[in-house]
Amino acid sequence: MSRLTPENVERARATIALYPKARSALIPLLHIAQEQNGWLPEDAMIHVAELLDLTPAEVYGTASFYDMLFTEPVGRHLVSVCTNIACLLDGGQELLEHAEQTLGTKAGATTADGEFTLEEVECIALCGEAPCLAVNWRYFGKVTPGDFDRLVTDLRAGRMAEEVPPHGTLNRVRRTVGLPAGVPAGGRVAPGGPGNAGQGGAA
Numbered sequence: 568m569s570r571l572t573p574e575n576v577e578r579a580r581a582t583i584a585l586y587p588k589a590r591s592a593l594i595p596l597l598h599i600a601q602e603q604n605g606w607l608p609e610d611a612m613i614h615v616a617e618l619l620d621l622t623p624a625e626v627y628g629t630a631s632f633y634d635m636l637f638t639e640p641v642g643r644h645l646v647s648v649c650t651n652i653a654c655l656l657d658g659g660q661e662l663l664e665h666a667e668q669t670l671g672t673k674a675g676a677t678t679a680d681g682e683f684t685l686e687e688v689e690c691i692a693l694c695g696e697a698p699c700l701a702v703n704w705r706y707f708g709k710v711t712p713g714d715f716d717r718l719v720t721d722l723r724a725g726r727m728a729e730e731v732p733p734h735g736t737l738n739r740v741r742r743t744v745g746l747p748a749g750v751p752a753g754g755r756v757a758p759g760g761p762g763n764a765g766q767g768g769a770a
């Protein structure tokens with residue numbers, strides 16, 4: 568699946584309505600597409616371009632610029648191990664090497680079953696709990712090799728589905744209220760009007 572589903576097209580249109588200019592909704596729409604697919608296939612980016620009246624190149628230019636947007640397939644779990652200075656001094660490099668061994672893949676690659684993508688990252692702002700890592704942007708600190716193995720086992724078994732949703736899911740709480748562009752703060756919106764639509768915010 569790569570083009571947006573009808574439900575996500577609806578979310579996309581409600582999101583576009585929040586901005587004075589449609590193109591301002593580009594990043595939120597890319598997050599919707601990434602949430603649907605786990606990454607951004609070409610068809611998804613073309614669909615986003617159509618919805619925003621942009622060229623596919625404009626969409627790709629943005630998608631390929633930002634760290635949290637992926638134009639190549641990503642495993643269901645994106646494991647980001649920090650090896651910046653605080654983590655490096657507290658076993659971050661060893662943790663990364665252990666992760667490579669446990670997952671049977673090098674940093675920058677995905678396991679054959681598509682479950683895990685491992686990456687080495689710069690500081691993720693959890694220096695006080697070094698060495699640390701993130702899985703799908705959920706943070707884990709003071710991670711020992713044993714902790715890592717348990718984490719992988721639990722993720723594979725689906726025991727952490729509540730804490731760590733599939734890659735691309737930023738926020739499972741949908742925005743249900745909001746004012747579309749052009750409606751003054753405190754302005755009245757007629758029942759059934761645009762402000763009453765479920766806005767389905769950007770993930």
Ligand code: FES
Nearest residue numbers: 649654690693694
């Ligand atoms: S150096 Fe690893 S989180 Fe800051």
